[in-house]
Amino acid sequence: MWGTTIVVSAFALGLVMMSFAFAGGAVVVALPLAFLGVGIAAMADFNRRRKQAASMHDHREQARTDKVDFTERDQQTLASK
Numbered sequence: 001m002w003g004t005t006i007v008v009s010a011f012a013l014g015l016v017m018m019s020f021a022f023a024g025g026a027v028v029v030a031l032p033l034a035f036l037g038v039g040i041a042a043m044a045d046f047n048r049r050r051k052q053a054a055s056m057h058d059h060r061e062q063a064r065t066d067k068v069d070f071t072e073r074d075q076q077t078l079a080s081k
Contacts (some may be wrong), residue, residue: 008041 012034019030070078 005041005045008037012037 015030015034015037
């Protein structure tokens with residue numbers, strides 16, 4: 001799991017546990033903050049993964065357009081059976 005996601009999840013869990021320690025009155029504050037933190041971490045993770053996938057797509061497209069130059073020895077090796 002991504003490092004920031006772990007930290008935010010631990011913080012969210014701590015907020016929820018704090019709300020139960022104060023007899024449930026802090027749930028009104030803790031749960032929305034926890035959901036907000038987890039949402040921000042998820043969006044950051046999705047953004048990172050989207051950029052990674054786009055980078056891989058660009059590399060594949062570049063590899064398709066690059067022409068490979070074979071030496072004469074390479075051509076002999078490829079042609080022999």
